Amino acid sequence: MVLETTTTWHMACYTDDIPENGGACALIEGEQIAIYNFSRRGEWYATQNLCPHRQQMALSRGMIGSTGVEAEPKVACPFHKKTFSLKSGECLSGDDYVIKTYPIKIENGQIFIGME
Amino acid sequence: MKQKIIVVGNGMVGYKFCEKLIAKDTTKKFELIVFGEEIRPAYDRVHLSEYFAGKTIEDLTMAPASWYAENGINLILSDPIVDIDREAKTVRSHHGLLESYDYLVMATGSGAFVPPIPGVEKDGVFVYRTIEDLDLMQTHAKKATKGAVIGGGLLGLEAAKALLDLGLQEVHVIEFAPRLMPRQIDEAGSKVLQAKLETLGLQIHLNKNTQEIVGNGIIEAMQFADGSRLEVDMLVISAGIKPRDEVAKVAGLEVGIRGGIVVDNALQTSDPNIFAIGECALAHQMIYGLVAPGYEMAEVVATKILIGVDVASFGDAFIQEPHAQTIVFENSAKGIYKRINISNDGKYLLGGILVGDAEQYNMLLQNTKNKTILPPDPEDLMLGARGGAEDGASGVMALPDEALICSCEAITKGAIYHEIIENKVTTLDGIKKCTKAGTGCGGCVPMVKDLINETMKSQGVFVRNILCEHFDYTRQELFDLVKIKNFRTYDDVLDHLGKGDGCEVCKPAVASILASLWNEMILEKGNATVQDSNDRFLANIQKNGTYSVVPRIPGGEITPEKLIVIGQVALKYNLYTKITGGQRIDLFGAHVSDLPDIWEELVNAGFESGHAYGKSLRTVKSCVGSTWCRFGVQDSVSFAIEVEERYRGLRSPHKLKSAVSGCTRECAEAQSKDFGIIATEKGWNLYVCGNGGVKPRHAELLATDIDSETCLRYIDRFLMFYIKTAEPLTRTAPWLDKMEGGINYLKSVIIDDVLGMGEQWDAEMNLLVEAYKCEWKEVVDSPELRKRFTHFVNAPKVKDPNARFEPMREMVKAAEWK
Ligand code: SRM
Numbered sequence: 001m002v003l004e005t006t007t008t009w010h011m012a013c014y015t016d017d018i019p020e021n022g023g024a025c026a027l028i029e030g031e032q033i034a035i036y037n038f039s040r041r042g043e044w045y046a047t048q049n050l051c052p053h054r055q056q057m058a059l060s061r062g063m064i065g066s067t068g069v070e071a072e073p074k075v076a077c078p079f080h081k082k083t084f085s086l087k088s089g090e091c092l093s094g095d096d097y098v099i100k101t102y103p104i105k106i107e108n109g110q111i112f113i114g115m116e
Numbered sequence: 117m118k119q120k121i122i123v124v125g126n127g128m129v130g131y132k133f134c135e136k137l138i139a140k141d142t143t144k145k146f147e148l149i150v151f152g153e154e155i156r157p158a159y160d161r162v163h164l165s166e167y168f169a170g171k172t173i174e175d176l177t178m179a180p181a182s183w184y185a186e187n188g189i190n191l192i193l194s195d196p197i198v199d200i201d202r203e204a205k206t207v208r209s210h211h212g213l214l215e216s217y218d219y220l221v222m223a224t225g226s227g228a229f230v231p232p233i234p235g236v237e238k239d240g241v242f243v244y245r246t247i248e249d250l251d252l253m254q255t256h257a258k259k260a261t262k263g264a265v266i267g268g269g270l271l272g273l274e275a276a277k278a279l280l281d282l283g284l285q286e287v288h289v290i291e292f293a294p295r296l297m298p299r300q301i302d303e304a305g306s307k308v309l310q311a312k313l314e315t316l317g318l319q320i321h322l323n324k325n326t327q328e329i330v331g332n333g334i335i336e337a338m339q340f341a342d343g344s345r346l347e348v349d350m351l352v353i354s355a356g357i358k359p360r361d362e363v364a365k366v367a368g369l370e371v372g373i374r375g376g377i378v379v380d381n382a383l384q385t386s387d388p389n390i391f392a393i394g395e396c397a398l399a400h401q402m403i404y405g406l407v408a409p410g411y412e413m414a415e416v417v418a419t420k421i422l423i424g425v426d427v428a429s430f431g432d433a434f435i436q437e438p439h440a441q442t443i444v445f446e447n448s449a450k451g452i453y454k455r456i457n458i459s460n461d462g463k464y465l466l467g468g469i470l471v472g473d474a475e476q477y478n479m480l481l482q483n484t485k486n487k488t489i490l491p492p493d494p495e496d497l498m499l500g501a502r503g504g505a506e507d508g509a510s511g512v513m514a515l516p517d518e519a520l521i522c523s524c525e526a527i528t529k530g531a532i533y534h535e536i537i538e539n540k541v542t543t544l545d546g547i548k549k550c551t552k553a554g555t556g557c558g559g560c561v562p563m564v565k566d567l568i569n570e571t572m573k574s575q576g577v578f579v580r581n582i583l584c585e586h587f588d589y590t591r592q593e594l595f596d597l598v599k600i601k602n603f604r605t606y607d608d609v610l611d612h613l614g615k616g617d618g619c620e621v622c623k624p625a626v627a628s629i630l631a632s633l634w635n636e637m638i639l640e641k642g643n644a645t646v647q648d649s650n651d652r653f654l655a656n657i658q659k660n661g662t663y664s665v666v667p668r669i670p671g672g673e674i675t676p677e678k679l680i681v682i683g684q685v686a687l688k689y690n691l692y693t694k695i696t697g698g699q700r701i702d703l704f705g706a707h708v709s710d711l712p713d714i715w716e717e718l719v720n721a722g723f724e725s726g727h728a729y730g731k732s733l734r735t736v737k738s739c740v741g742s743t744w745c746r747f748g749v750q751d752s753v754s755f756a757i758e759v760e761e762r763y764r765g766l767r768s769p770h771k772l773k774s775a776v777s778g779c780t781r782e783c784a785e786a787q788s789k790d791f792g793i794i795a796t797e798k799g800w801n802l803y804v805c806g807n808g809g810v811k812p813r814h815a816e817l818l819a820t821d822i823d824s825e826t827c828l829r830y831i832d833r834f835l836m837f838y839i840k841t842a843e844p845l846t847r848t849a850p851w852l853d854k855m856e857g858g859i860n861y862l863k864s865v866i867i868d869d870v871l872g873m874g875e876q877w878d879a880e881m882n883l884l885v886e887a888y889k890c891e892w893k894e895v896v897d898s899p900e901l902r903k904r905f906t907h908f909v910n911a912p913k914v915k916d917p918n919a920r921f922e923p924m925r926e927m928v929k930a931a932e933w934k
């Protein structure tokens with residue numbers, strides 16, 4: 001049997017709404033999605049905005065950066081500086097949390113987030 | 117001004133403390149006042165019995181009253197302290213003298229413990245502790261023939277011997293336990309002793325419980341629980357000691373359940389300005405009823421108070437020979453005293469004392485706790501490696517794998533070592549992350565760093581205190597490079613000096629360097645996203661994701677008009693309003709999208725950013741000073757405002773706080789600030805490097821009686837020096853701690869300009885002062901910047917539905933988080 005998941009692309013905002021090398025939050029279908037403009041690497045990421053540590057809607061306001069030899073892209077929550085991989089959503093500061101990540105694509109200066 | 121030490125109690129240990137302090141205090145920094153309850157200066161209690169054998173009071177006196185006078189010590193006898201007011205830092209004596217202190221040393225010793233046997237108050241019943249007791253015994257003994265002592269311990273036997281010496285015909289020793297000296301010797305030893313004593317003429321009664329002391333006003337007999345009875349006309353009670361903690365207890369100091377003033381490793385009581393030494397001190401849950409440990413304690417406290425130095429004791433700190441071997445190292449020129457106690461077989465460390473240099477504390481503690489087998493030269497452990505050959509076995513590397521490095525999280529050396537070697541985790545952060553070591557109280561961080569560095573060294577790798585994985589420089593190196601190369605943005609710095617994409621450690625550190633160097637608007641040139649979140653939104657993020665608003669209120673002075681505006685803004689945006697500990701007003705619970713509007717109203721009313729979010733100048737507190745206060749000698753408010761406006765917005769490695777007091781009463785608490793100013797008749801006294809917070813520190817005096825201009829110049833230089841050389845997130849006090857030469861060196865840099873940097877720093881500070889602009893005004897005036905203050909980029913009007921509030925009294929508070 002083949003399990004089919006359909007990804008719907010939602011237009012979130014424009015690329016210049018998101019500061020360079022930083023993030024901002026968009027409201028999509030009632031969900032808070034953090035969008036990151038990793039302009040230094042020409043990459044875009046999207047994750048849930050909720051920090052699982054103290055349930056704060058704050059990840060989009062965190063500082064982004066990278067770590068390790070693989071230069072894993074990450075975001076640090078502004079509240080207690082827990083860090084999360086922007087690729088896998090895994091918590092990189094030793095806790096068991098995993099945050100949701102979303103596919104993201106850019107077309108004509110518009111940002112689209114893929115949701116199931 | 118001299119600092120005042122009051123010693124309560126002039127016994128053997130109290131005296132020893134005076135002797136040690138006088139010897140060390142060569143610059144006469146301290147004034148010493150001693151209160152004694154007894155009528156004469158301290159005397160040798162250990163040899164008290166020799167008084168009966170013909171020694172005079174003079175022979176026993178430790179030092180005559182003239183010694184105290186010659187050394188400038190104010191000795192007040194026959195006048196015990198009856199009350200301590202810890203808040204006011206004063207003591208009151210029985211005769212009503214009121215004295216203030218900076219440090220109080222309790223050396224009240226102990227008294228004889230008298231069990232509640234009916235009849236103990238009768239004439240002819242004595243205790244054996246002071247010369248008065250002995251005088252009374254001597255008089256009474258003239259008409260007595262049959263004596264007894266309750267208590268077969270060391271002291272009791274000594275008292276019994278004294279009764280024989282006093283010429284009593286019969287002397288009995290009454291012991292409750294089945295043998296003599298139950299706490300010191302074993303059964304066999306006790307038998308031998310008993311036989312010996314009996315040949316001396318003592319009659320020993322074991323297993324005897326005294327029920328009553330019989331007699332009509334004067335003792336006639338003792339009645340025992342087993343029904344027997346002993347006719348006596350004189351009795352000495354020697355049933356143990358009771359620490360004299362009564363005054364301490366009333367003053368609210370922590371005391372043990374069975375008495376004794378509780379002290380920590382540094383002999384500090386629960387009040388950091390009060391120490392306890394000698395027989396009144398409960399150290400490591402022990403009362404040391406011997407004089408030698410008391411003397412060690414006197415040494416520790418004298419040094420601690422004198423140089424405010426590191427002092428630590430661990431394990432069985434005061435154990436003496438013959439129970440242990442001790443190794444002592446002393447360098448009085450440097451104020452260092454170290455002692456370790458080693459088991460008689462030379463194998464284990466039992467405990468020790470470190471004064472003046474406690475760097476090896478954790479290490480020694482671990483060696484003690486883990487019963488590490490000592491190296492052949494155990495002194496290496498306390499001295500650290502003394503150059504020469506490889507440091508080899510000593511230090512953190514010598515600890516066994518089971519040694520606990522982080523006690524909070526119970527992480528062993530082995531676990532950390534494993535991460536370094538096997539998983540190549542070589543940064544402190546990395547170790548914190550994978551083991552959690554150092555994430556609790558942080559006390560083990562130096563040891564963890566050592567372990568990383570030593571392990572790396574042993575692998576042939578050289579290690580430096582670099583910023584993070586993206587920059588191979590220390591903060592100071594980076595500061596100089598950024599300045600020389602004239603970099604203005606984080607990206608420039610990262611591209612030229614760093615690698616990778618940066619992180620939450622180096623971004624704010626570099627942002628702070630840039631701000632300190634150029635004082636440019638921090639949200640411009642792409643620098644906004646390298647700021648800590650609080651700096652990025654120019655407000656402090658609070659528990660539910662909303663922000664606080666703190667307008668600057670220089671010196672705490674505010675007009676009614678401005679107060680009204682604050683009230684109106686708070687009402688309009690439903691903000692919780694509170695007077696802060698920093699003499700201004702904080703408005704909590706502002707949605708990020710409301711921030712520009714709120715600030716627009718505030719800016720229009722003449723307010724500017726208070727930088728409560730920045731590592732920058734916070735407040736300059738002031739007292740009302742000579743403008744209104746009947747004691748004020750200078751206008752502290754005007755000067756506080758001038759100081760606050762000069763340094764507002766100045767970015768630094770950590771936050772900066774200041775205060776100006778109008779007279780020596782110090783109502784603005786200037787001595788607890790990074791730089792504090794206190795008015796004098798002639799000008800100002802400038803203090804530096806104090807803080808409250810996690811580890812409170814009193815500021816140190818930098819200059820006296822200077823005029824306003826000199827004061828500002830000194831502060832300029834002080835701040836520039838600090839900004840350039842401090843590690844990230846290091847406040848001024850720990851910065852000074854690490855400075856070689858300490859406050860004297862700092863004085864020479866600022867006042868004597870030994871580095872020749874004075875003029876340059878003056879000029880640099882002037883540039884920063886001129887470059888100041890209110891960040892919030894700039895945001896309010898810039899539609900581009902305002903746009904950044906939204907929660908949803910695609911729905912700027914919608915507020916975060918997750919930011920929940922709960923009612924509290926007449927206002928709101930952030931909803932509790934999970
Ligand atoms: C609001 C206030 C408490 C209050 O309700 O009174 C406060 C609130 C906070 N303090 Fe404070 N401190 C406040 C006065 C103080 C004081 C008292 C003073 O300044 O006289 C101290 C001790 C004095 C000192 O700093 O030397 C103080 C020592 C701290 C510390 C410990 C600093 C240290 O060196 O140990 C921190 C943590 C830090 O900065 O890393 C801190 C951190 C904080 C933070 C920023 C924590 C945070 O990141 O959220 C709080 C921010 C609240 C906000 O959003 O405004 N706060 N804090 C006070 C604001 C004063 C002001 O007007 O700016």
Ligand SMILES: Cc1cc2nc3c(=O)[nH]c(=O)nc-3n(C[C@H](O)[C@H](O)[C@H](O)COP(=O)(O)OP(=O)(O)OC[C@H]3O[C@@H](n4cnc5c(N)ncnc54)[C@H](O)[C@@H]3O)c2cc1C
Pocket residue numbers: 124125126127128129130131151152153154161162163164165195196197198223224225226244245246271274360363393394395396404405406407408410
């Ligand atoms: C007979 C005898 C024999 C001893 N033999 C030995 C021995 O062989 N070896 C040994 O190591 N130890 C011996 N000791 C114990 C030794 O004397 C004590 O350990 C030592 O004196 C403790 O010194 P201290 O200063 O702590 O207390 P103390 O010497 O008791 O001095 C405390 C002083 O404080 C005064 N004081 C109390 N409260 C106040 C107050 N509120 N205000 C002002 N003053 C106050 C007291 O009156 C007293 O003068 C002996 C003790 C006695 C009594």
Ligand code: SF4
Pocket residue numbers: none
């Ligand atoms: S003391 Fe702690 S809880 Fe109180 S304001 Fe300061 S940081 Fe917050």
Ligand code: FES
Pocket residue numbers: 051052053054055056077078079080081082
């Ligand atoms: S809420 Fe994000 S780290 Fe605590």
